[in-house]
Amino acid sequence: MTSPGPWERPAETSPPPVPEPIFADYFDGRRALRNRVALSFEDGARGRVLRLELADGEVVRWPSRRLRRVADQAGSEDRVYGLVTGDPARLVVSPGPAQDLLSRLASETDRPLPGPPLWRRALLVAGAGVVSVAFLLMVLLPGVATVLSRFMSPEAEVALGELTYQQTRVMFAPGLTPLRECFRPEGNSALQQLTERVADGVDLPFPLQVAVLDDSESPILNAYAVAGGRITFFDSMIQAAESPDEIAAVLAHELGHVVNADPVRHTLQAVSGMAVVSVLIGDITGGGVLGGTAGAALQSSYSRQAELEADAFAHEQLHAVGLPPSALARMFERLRAEYGDVDGLVAHFSSHPQLADRIETAGRVGDPVIGAPALTPKDWQALRAICR
Numbered sequence: 001m002t003s004p005g006p007w008e009r010p011a012e013t014s015p016p017p018v019p020e021p022i023f024a025d026y027f028d029g030r031r032a033l034r035n036r037v038a039l040s041f042e043d044g045a046r047g048r049v050l051r052l053e054l055a056d057g058e059v060v061r062w063p064s065r066r067l068r069r070v071a072d073q074a075g076s077e078d079r080v081y082g083l084v085t086g087d088p089a090r091l092v093v094s095p096g097p098a099q100d101l102l103s104r105l106a107s108e109t110d111r112p113l114p115g116p117p118l119w120r121r122a123l124l125v126a127g128a129g130v131v132s133v134a135f136l137l138m139v140l141l142p143g144v145a146t147v148l149s150r151f152m153s154p155e156a157e158v159a160l161g162e163l164t165y166q167q168t169r170v171m172f173a174p175g176l177t178p179l180r181e182c183f184r185p186e187g188n189s190a191l192q193q194l195t196e197r198v199a200d201g202v203d204l205p206f207p208l209q210v211a212v213l214d215d216s217e218s219p220i221l222n223a224y225a226v227a228g229g230r231i232t233f234f235d236s237m238i239q240a241a242e243s244p245d246e247i248a249a250v251l252a253h254e255l256g257h258v259v260n261a262d263p264v265r266h267t268l269q270a271v272s273g274m275a276v277v278s279v280l281i282g283d284i285t286g287g288g289v290l291g292g293t294a295g296a297a298l299q300s301s302y303s304r305q306a307e308l309e310a311d312a313f314a315h316e317q318l319h320a321v322g323l324p325p326s327a328l329a330r331m332f333e334r335l336r337a338e339y340g341d342v343d344g345l346v347a348h349f350s351s352h353p354q355l356a357d358r359i360e361t362a363g364r365v366g367d368p369v370i371g372a373p374a375l376t377p378k379d380w381q382a383l384r385a386i387c388r
Helices: 097-105 118-150 154-171 185-198 234-238 244-259 262-280 293-299 304-320 327-339 346-350 351-364 377-384
Strands: 022-027 035-044 047-053 059-063 067-070 080-081 089-091 210-211 223-226 230-234
Touching: 022 097, 035 059, 035 097, 047 097, 047 244, 080 097, 089 097, 089 223, 154 210, 154 262, 185 210, 185 244, 185 377, 210 327, 223 244, 230 234, 230 244, 230 262, 234 244, 234 351, 234 377, 244 262, 244 304, 244 327, 262 304
Parallel strands: 210 230
Antiparallel strands: 022 035, 022 089, 035 047, 047 059, 067 080, 080 089, 223 230
16 A cells, blocks of 8 residues: 555544433422432542532442432332432433433342341331330339329328328238228327427428337338328337437428428329330229339339428428437438348438538537427337337
8 A cells, every 4th residue: 555645634532422412300308409410420530430520510420339220119110219328319311312321330220229228117116115215214103293282282182192192001001901091099109299280380281190000020211201201210210219319300391291292202203104005014994003003103213303302391390390300310320230231221322411410510510409309208118119
């Protein structure tokens, strides 16, 4: 073959054809806004990548190995694609070159996009349920109970207290027979004198009722207050005391709960909580809710704030009636040395070291001028024999 002469022009070659741009619609998953994007692909370090170029020049890259088709598009000929990473962004591809391009990217592309793992959904639902129930039991119900306690009539509170008191007699009994309410004329007279002394100047909308239960078969060493102005001592607490001043100090603490309406508020909160739990476990009839009033109210403790306020009331009230607040600290220390940190009164003071320190300090520096003892020796012996 000879080269062309100077008078001959070389044959012209046409440039390679420019491929037509391929478009699809892109949704970023954050806004309901359709973006027209140009599709192409490039080879990356980890395989082929689908390149989405938006009108403003922004480029989004989707690895082809993570690209999946979203199934069930209600019969539309368009195909929708997403990423297995859980990204909410979607690519809507119409029939034609765009769909052909997606099909050529990788064999996995047309597999359906899997749904989110069920365990994540289960954890999310369970977590939301736990948070909701916790909010209901710890925030909403206490608030509702506080409001309801303010509107409860004295007659209704007394009736609620009577129901709770009778249930406690059964709940604390070692067998099926309710604990016996102790009664001896001399002992009850001494108990009434002590009650009037400690409650002097306290104004309640109902009469204050103080009783002693015989727990000699299974000593409980405690005292408690329920709604309606009912305060109950177990006889073991009276037997453990060395002086009537110690019983007066315990009585003043329980009276502080009554004055602050803690028992009725606490009972309403506990019973409403039991109702919620009954529904959650399937007992939609609420069976056992009313029957469990005593257990719900007494087995769950008062809040720390309620205990501190009852303690403060007892300290001030004992001063006001001329009785030594330090008697409670002496009794607490003796019982803790003998029994350890048992349930009931001792456990309460073990959880309030600042209060115990304050009362002990008052005892060390000496109580203020006090009046007559809480009871005479004769009346004290009558009270100790109230269950005999």
